[in-house]
Amino acid sequence: DVKVTQSSRYLVKRTGEKVFLECVQDMDHENMFWYRQDPGLGLRLIYFSYDVKMKEKGDIPEGYSVSREKKERFSLILESASTNQTSMYLCASSSPSFKNTEAFFGQGTRLTVV
Amino acid sequence: QKEVEQDPGPLSVPEGAIVSLNCTYSNSAFQYFMWYRQYSRKGPELLMYTYSSGNKEDGRFTAQVDKSSKYISLFIRDSQPSDSATYLCAMRANTGGFKTIFGAGTRLFVKA
Numbered sequence: 001d002v003k004v005t006q007s008s009r010y011l012v013k014r015t016g017e018k019v020f021l022e023c024v025q026d027m028d029h030e031n032m033f034w035y036r037q038d039p040g041l042g043l044r045l046i047y048f049s050y051d052v053k054m055k056e057k058g059d060i061p062e063g064y065s066v067s068r069e070k071k072e073r074f075s076l077i078l079e080s081a082s083t084n085q086t087s088m089y090l091c092a093s094s095s096p097s098f099k100n101t102e103a104f105f106g107q108g109t110r111l112t113v114v
Numbered sequence: 115q116k117e118v119e120q121d122p123g124p125l126s127v128p129e130g131a132i133v134s135l136n137c138t139y140s141n142s143a144f145q146y147f148m149w150y151r152q153y154s155r156k157g158p159e160l161l162m163y164t165y166s167s168g169n170k171e172d173g174r175f176t177a178q179v180d181k182s183s184k185y186i187s188l189f190i191r192d193s194q195p196s197d198s199a200t201y202l203c204a205m206r207a208n209t210g211g212f213k214t215i216f217g218a219g220t221r222l223f224v225k226a
Contacts, residue, residue, distance in 0.1 A: 004157070039122075039218075042202065042216040042217050042219060043158075045213065045214075090158070092157075102160045102163070103160070105159065106157050107155075107156055108156070108157050
């Protein structure tokens with residue numbers, strides 16, 4: 001079975017903390033993505049990466065950064081957590097095939113910033 | 115205006131009903147149309163995808179794309195309680211770096 005694993009299911013952090021969300025995939029996919037999911041807003045793309053050490057901003061990158069040092073691992077960093085970053089965070093991976101639309105998602109990390 | 119609009123519901127139907135889920139979009143460049151299913155406390159998983167216009171059937175599920183109206187639908191026949199989930203439509207163009215745009219998701223409840 002293909003797998004995208006996020007390091008935590010639930011996290012509670014304080015305002016101003018630096019937060020690391022980790023994601024690992026075992027499918028040898030080149031593409032990896034970080035989304036946040038909020039009620040009524042759907043999935044919004046934060047950052048994505050097409051290759052090791054490459055990253056591109058998505059639609060809502062402010063307040064976030066990412067790191068891709070190895071192909072299988074894509075980390076999302078909240079530089080200084082704020083309450084408006086309380087959300088469900090979803091990592092996904094996909095192959096770079098032009099016609100391959102399927103993205104495989106992790107189980108999500110529900111982050112609460114207090 | 116959002117690129118993809120989807121009614122969040124919730125939609126509640128009795129077991130055995132035919133369910134119709136819909137999305138509209140504004141970007142005529144979208145060519146790939148997907149439906150994801152997300153169970154509570156899980157990540158989304160791909161249910162069906164369609165390239166360009168037309169219909170696609172897979173068991174009890176049928177996906178339809180009408181590019182002229184910028185409208186896509188997912189039909190579920192003989193709905194089951196196990197179909198209770200949030201259904202997200204998603205779309206992608208042939209350009210723009212494979213960026214997929216998701217709808218907000220429709221929450222479906224199928225009552226036994």
